[in-house]
Amino acid sequence: MRANPSQPPDGLEACYLANRERLLRFLRARGAGEDAEDLLQELWVRISSKPTGPIASPVSYLFRAADLAMIDRFRSTQQASKRERAWAETASGAEGVSDAPSAERIVTGRQYALLAAAALDALGPRVAAVFRRHRIDGVPQRAVAEEFGVSLSTVESDLRQAYRALLTVKERIDEA
Amino acid sequence: MTGDDRMHDDAIAWAVRTNDPAFEDWEGFTAWLEADPAHARAYDAVNAGVSELVEADLPPPAQNDFEPASAPVRRPSRWLAVAASVALVAGFSYVGWRGQSQVITTEAGEVRNIALSDGTQVTLSGGSELRLARNDDRSATLERGQALFTVRHDSANPFVVHAAGQQFVDAGTVFDVALAGEAVTVAVSEGLVVANPKGRAQRIEPGQQLRVAKRSAYRLSSIATDRVGEWREGRLTFDDAPLSFVASELTRSTGIAFKAAPAVASRPISGSILVSPIRSDPAAVADLLGVTVRRDGQQWIIDRP
Numbered sequence: 001m002r003a004n005p006s007q008p009p010d011g012l013e014a015c016y017l018a019n020r021e022r023l024l025r026f027l028r029a030r031g032a033g034e035d036a037e038d039l040l041q042e043l044w045v046r047i048s049s050k051p052t053g054p055i056a057s058p059v060s061y062l063f064r065a066a067d068l069a070m071i072d073r074f075r076s077t078q079q080a081s082k083r084e085r086a087w088a089e090t091a092s093g094a095e096g097v098s099d100a101p102s103a104e105r106i107v108t109g110r111q112y113a114l115l116a117a118a119a120l121d122a123l124g125p126r127v128a129a130v131f132r133r134h135r136i137d138g139v140p141q142r143a144v145a146e147e148f149g150v151s152l153s154t155v156e157s158d159l160r161q162a163y164r165a166l167l168t169v170k171e172r173i174d175e176a
Numbered sequence: 177m178t179g180d181d182r183m184h185d186d187a188i189a190w191a192v193r194t195n196d197p198a199f200e201d202w203e204g205f206t207a208w209l210e211a212d213p214a215h216a217r218a219y220d221a222v223n224a225g226v227s228e229l230v231e232a233d234l235p236p237p238a239q240n241d242f243e244p245a246s247a248p249v250r251r252p253s254r255w256l257a258v259a260a261s262v263a264l265v266a267g268f269s270y271v272g273w274r275g276q277s278q279v280i281t282t283e284a285g286e287v288r289n290i291a292l293s294d295g296t297q298v299t300l301s302g303g304s305e306l307r308l309a310r311n312d313d314r315s316a317t318l319e320r321g322q323a324l325f326t327v328r329h330d331s332a333n334p335f336v337v338h339a340a341g342q343q344f345v346d347a348g349t350v351f352d353v354a355l356a357g358e359a360v361t362v363a364v365s366e367g368l369v370v371a372n373p374k375g376r377a378q379r380i381e382p383g384q385q386l387r388v389a390k391r392s393a394y395r396l397s398s399i400a401t402d403r404v405g406e407w408r409e410g411r412l413t414f415d416d417a418p419l420s421f422v423a424s425e426l427t428r429s430t431g432i433a434f435k436a437a438p439a440v441a442s443r444p445i446s447g448s449i450l451v452s453p454i455r456s457d458p459a460a461v462a463d464l465l466g467v468t469v470r471r472d473g474q475q476w477i478i479d480r481p
Contacts, residue, residue: 026202029209031216063202067194074220075227114289116229121291134195135230141196159192160185163226167188170225 015058016044023066030070043069115173119165123158130155131162187218191226278308282321285431285455287408292316295328296335299408303428321428322354324405329367337362342388344380345370351380352405356421359389365404410451416444422465423478430455437479440467 016023020040027036043065055061120128130148133139134155139147145155190208193199209215282288284303291297294313300306304321316325317338327335329348337344339353340360349367353360362369363385371378371386371394378394380386385404387395403413407429414422420441423434429451436443445465453460458476462469468479 022203022206026206026209029206029216031213031220057200060200060202064194064199070216071220071223071227075224078224113229118289118291118297135226140198142198156189156192160188163188163192163222164185166229167184167222167225170229 012055012058012061013048016047016062019059019062023062026063027066027070030067031074032070039069039073040066115169116166119169120162123161123165126150127158127161130158134159135162183212183215183218184222187215187222190219191222277310279305279319280308281305283431284428294330294335297326299324299326299405301407301428302431318353318355318360320355322352322407324350324352324408326350327367340388341390343372343374345373350404356424357389359387361385361387363399363404365401407451411448412451413448414445416446419443419445419465419467419478426451426454426461430458432458433475434458434461435475435477437477440478440480 023040024036027039032039047062047065120131126148130144133144133147134141141155141159142152145152148155186208190205193201194205209219280288280290280300282300282302282304286302288300289297290300290306292308292313298306298316301322301324304323305319306323307317307319309315309317314330314333315336315338316323325335325337325346327346327349329335329346331347335346335349337346337351337353339362340355340358342360344351344353344362347368347370349364349369351362351364351367351369353362362371362380364380364382366382368382369380371380371388376394378386378396380396383398383401385397385399387397406413410429412422412425412429414425417425418441419436422445423436426432426434426449432455447464449464454464458471459469461467461476461478465478466481468481470477470479
C-alpha cells in the first residue's frame with residue numbers, strides 16, 4: 001500500500017515506468033497502432049489496481065499482460081464479426097432450406113473436439129501428450145520436458161507440430 | 177516454402193514460445209513483429225485458432241466448480257468424451273473386443289469419428305451401428321444407419337464395406353453408405369467403388385449413387401459430389417423420399433422423435449433441410465415440409481396440412 005504518492009514507486013511501477021517506451025513499441029508492433037498509448041494506460045490501471053503477489057520477472061509480466069490484452073482484443077473483434085455473419089446467415093436461411101450452414105454451426109462442441117483430438121493423436125502419443133500437458137493442464141514447458149525426459153527444444157518442436165495440425169483442422173472447418 | 181508459409185511457421189514458433197511463462201525474449205519478439213505488420217496478424221490468427229480448439233475441449237467452469245458431487249452429470253466434459261472415444265478407437269486391437277468383433281454405435285443426434293488402424297476414417301451418423309472384425313482391419317459392416325468412409329486406398333488389399341447383404345469395395349475413395357430398411361444406398365464423392373465385385377458387379381463413380389435392395393434391380397443415379405456426406409455438415413437432402421423416411425432420418429440426425437402420420441407417410445418430399453434449426457425448434461418442420469406438426473408425448477407427429 002502506498003498512501004503517500006511521493007514515496008518511491010514500488011518494484012512493478014518502477015519497472016513499468018522504466019519500460020514504458022518498450023511496451024509502447026511492442027503494442028504498436030503488435031497491431032495496436034494509434035491506440036497503443038490508451039491501451040497501455042488502461043492496462044496499467046488494471047494491473048496497479050489489482051493486488052499482486054511477488055512477481056519473479058516484472059518486465060516479462062508487463063509484456064505478457066500487454067500481449068494478452070492484444071489477444072483479447074483480437075478475439076473480441078473476431079467474435080463480433082462472427083456474430084454478424086451468423087446473423088446474416090440466419091436471416092438469409094430463414095426458410096431453413098438451402099444456404100450452406102456455417103462452419104460454426106456444423107462443427108460444434110464434440111465434433112470440433114473430436115476432430116482436434118484426432119489430429120493431435122495422429123502426431124503420435126508423445127506430441128499429443130506434450131500438447132495436452134502444456135496447453136490443457138497448464139504445465140510449463142520446462143517441467144513438461146522433465147516429465148517426458150526430453151529436451152526443452154523437443155517440447156517446443158512437439159508443440160509447434162501440434163499447433164500446426166490444429167490450425168490445419170481449423171482451416172478445414174472454416175472452409176467447410 | 178513460400179513467404180506466407182514461412183511467416184505462418186514463424187508465428188507458430190513465437191506463439192509456442194510466448195505461451196510459456198518462462199518466456200523472456202520480448203525484445204526479439206518485438207523485432208519480429210516490427211519487421212512486417214502482417215506478422216502480428218499471423219500471430220493473432222495462430223493464437224486464436226489454437227485457443228479455440230483447446231477451449232472446445234474444456235468443460236465449462238460453472239459445472240466444474242459449483243455442482244455438488246452427488247448431482248448427476250448432465251453433460252460430461254467434452255474433453256472426457258473425446259478421451260473416452262479416442263481411447264476406444266485407439267484400443268481396438270487390445271481391448272473392448274467382444275467375441276470376434278467390435279461394435280460401435282451412435283445415439284440418435286450423435287456423430288462420431290472413428291479412426292481405423294489402417295488409416296481409414298469413418299464418420300458414423302446418428303442412430304447407427306458399425307461392426308469391425310477382429311482379424312481384418314480392411315473391412316467394416318454397417319448394421320444400421322449411415323456412415324461416410326474415407327478410405328486409405330491399397331489396391332492390393334482393398335477396403336470392403338458390407339451393408340444389407342451387399343459388398344462395396346473401394347478403389348481409392350470417399351463414399352457414403354446409408355441403410356434404409358432392406359435397401360442400401362452408396363454415394364461416391366471421390367475415387368471409385370465397386371458393388372458386389374464377385375456377383376452383379378457395378379462400378380460407382382464420383383457423382384453417382386447406387387441403391388440396392390435384396391432381389392431388386394440396381395438403381396444408379398447421379399448425385400452432386402458435394403452432397404455426399406453432407407449430413408456431417410448438418411444438412412439432409414431428400415429426393416422424392418416418402419415422408420415416413422424423412423421422419424426417421426430427422427429422428428436419427430436430431431435425436432428428436434419424429435413420426436409421419438399414416439395419411440401422409442408415403443407422400444414424397446424433395447428438398448434440403450438444415451438439421452440444427454430443427455433441433456432447437458422441432459415445430460419448424462411444419463413450414464419446411466408444408467405439413468403440420470403436433471407434439472404427442474415424446475414424439476412429434478407430422479401430419480397433413
